Amino acid sequence: MERLNVGRLELVWLKGGVTHMDGGAMFGVVPKPLWEKKYACNEKNQIELRSDPILIRHNGTNYLIESGMGNGKLTEKQKRNYGATEESDLEAELEKVGMKPEQIDYVLMTHLHFDHACGLTRPNSDGTYSSVFPNAKIIASNVEWDEMRNPNIRSKNTYWKENWQALESQVESFDSEWKNGPFTMVRTGGHSDGHSIILIEDGGDLAIHMADLMPTHAHLNPLWVLAYDDYPIDSIFAKQKWIGYGQEKEAWFTFYHDAFFRAVKWDGEGKIAESVQRIRE
Secondary structure, eight states: OOEEEETTEEEEEOOOOEEEEEHHHHHTTSOHHHHTTTSOOOTTSEEEEEOOOEEEEETTEEEEESOOSOSSOSOHHHHHHHTOOBOOOHHHHHHHTTOOGGGOOEEEOSOOOHHHHGGGEEEOTTSOEEESSTTOEEEEEHHHHHHHHSOOTTTTTTOOGGGTGGGGGGEEEESSEEEETTEEEEEOOSSSTTOEEEEEEETTEEEEEOGGGSOSGGGOSTTOOOTTOSSHHHHHHHHHHHHHHHHHTTOEEEOSSOSSEEEEEEOTTSOEEEEEEOOOO
16 A cells, blocks of 8 residues: 655555556557557556545645446446456445545546546446445546546447446536646546546645656657547647646656556656555465
């Protein structure tokens, strides 16, 4: 259970599941001889990707960034297709820090693709679904929330009704920006039209959660964007803006998907200056 201090805030990573996705899709038009030097793949050309939420407590309020893969949500076919070898163990993870899902006050969702949103609901024995965080406000951009409920022909495979129908009344959506305490969510578009990043600021320190604009440390180059991105040129422009801003501010960049690093600081030459590595079991 890795931790990072940003000002007086403590960020705690929780196990939310793991997938193995095609490396070519994860690096788009970047040739394999380039990307595999920075991020290893297996014999199937798949790269390991975590789906690990971040817990942050501030003035008695409990925040979660993303929700993990959930448990019991994927069919056997989906597990094979997504290389899912581990489901979420979020309740047990929260118990380690003396908490229960009912104590989460906010879940900050950068976007609502299945690998981020499956952990929001759980299946019941009668075929229905219930909210995992019944007392939480679920925060996402208006555009993302609208597409979640009305996906197009391209996005319908990643926006699942099982992940939103049971918690519709909990969702609080925003237009371009949402602020609460040390958190600012900014809609960037790119990966999805409603995709957002999260700025975490306290005591003069800054962390930027770029989500799927920069899913791993190997995606630092603004041109290295995913084939999954709906609007890749928007991803590139957003990466240029926010990576530059973060480096200027000496910010931490935090990850939900990276299998090797939880957070990284880069120097002006793009070399890792500081890092929090994931403890590999």
